C-alpha cells in the first residue's frame with residue numbers, strides 16, 4: 001500500500017466499531033491504519049485500507065501484522081498478555097503496554113492496584129468458594145455484585161446476587177482457567193460517570209469533560225456530555241483520579257475510568273484502555289475526537305484539544321431490535337431532523353447488538369436528549385409515524 005512519505009502506520013487488533021471509527025480519524029491525520037479482523041465483513045474490515053484476517057489470540061497472525069508498523073494498539077482488551085509481552089520483548093512498540101493493559105483485562109488486578117493507590121472503590125473480595133461469598137455477605141449484606149474477573153463486556157459477566165441460593169447457582173458456573181469470581185459491594189449509585197483522558201509516552205495528558213453514562217441491562221445506552229449538575233469540584237476530582245491512574249499505570253492512548261456517583265462520593269468501577277462508548281459524543285461534540293486522540297497518543301504526537309464545541313452533546317446508542325429495515329428509517333431520521341448526526345457501524349441487525357449511535361449537540365439539554373432519543377428509537381423501529 002502506497003502512503004505519504006514519513007507518515008506512520010498504526011496496527012489495531014480487532015475489527016469492531018472502535019477500529020472503524022479510528023479509521024475515520026486516521027484518514028484526516030494521514031496515518032495508515034492496519035487492522036486485524038476476524039472476518040472480511042466485520043465493522044472495520046469494510047472500511048480500512050489494509051485488513052489482515054486473523055484471530056486476536058493468534059500469536060502468528062499478530063506477529064505478521066505487526067511487522068513494519070510504528071505502533072500496535074487495540075480495539076478491545078482480549079489479546080492474551082503473553083502475546084503482547086512477546087512482541088514487546090522483540091522491540092515492537094505496543095501501546096498501551098502489557099503492564100498497563102493487564103489492569104484493564106483483569107478486574108481483580110485492577111482492584112488490587114486501585115487499593116494500593118488509595119483510590120476510592122466499592123468493597124470487593126475474590127470468591128474461591130461459597131463460604132467466601134457468605135463471609136462477604138456478612139460484611140456488605142445482600143444483594144451484592146458478582147463479576148467474572150476477565151472477558152466480560154456490555155454487562156455480560158456481571159450479576160446481582162440476592163441470596164445464598166443465587167450465590168451457589170452463580171458459583172456453580174464453569175470458569176476459564178485464568179478467570180476468578182470477583183464479588184463487589186452493590187453501590188446504589190445516583191448515576192454513572194465516565195472520565196476519559198488521553199496520555200502519550202512523552203508524557204502529555206489531556207482530560208475530556210466528565211460525562212454521565214446510562215446503562216440498560218449493563219450496556220451503555222445514553223451519554224450526556226458534560227455530566228449535568230456535576231459540582232465543578234467533583235468533576236475536577238474525577239479528572240484527577242483518571243489522570244492519577246493513567247500516570248500510575250503508565251497508560252498510553254485513551255483511558256476511560258467508569259465511575260459511580262453516589263451523591264456524596266465518586267468510586268471507580270472499571271478501566272478501559274482504548275476508545276470507549278462513553279466518548280463517542282466527541283466525534284461531533286469535541287474539538288478532537290477520542291479516536292483522533294487515541295491515535296495521536298499512541299504515536300506520541302501532540303494531543304488535540306478535548307474541549308466541547310457546544311453546551312451539550314447527547315449520544316444515544318442504536319441497539320438492534322426486531323426491526324431490520326434500517327435504511328428506510330435512516331432516511332426518515334435525516335429528513336426529520338438535520339441536526340442529528342447518525343453513525344452506523346456496518347453491522348447486521350441483531351437483537352441487543354450495538355449497531356450505531358446518534359449524536360445531537362444543542363444549547364438546550366432537554367432538546368438534545370429528545371432529538372437523539374427519538375432518532376435512535378426510530379432507527380430501531382420503536383416508533384412508527
Ligand SMILES: Nc1ncnc2c1ncn2[C@@H]1O[C@H](COP(=O)(O)OP(=O)(O)O)[C@@H](O)[C@H]1O
Nearest residue numbers: 145152153154155156158184185186187215218
Ligand atoms: N458494584 C456495583 N454496584 C452497582 N452496580 C454495578 C456494580 N458493578 C457493576 N455495576 C453495573 O453493571 C454495569 C456493568 O459492570 P462493569 O463492571 O462495568 O462490566 P462490563 O465490563 O460489562 O462493562 C455497570 O456499568 C453498572 O451499571
Ligand SMILES: [Mg+2]
Nearest residue numbers: 154155258270
Ligand atoms: Mg463497564
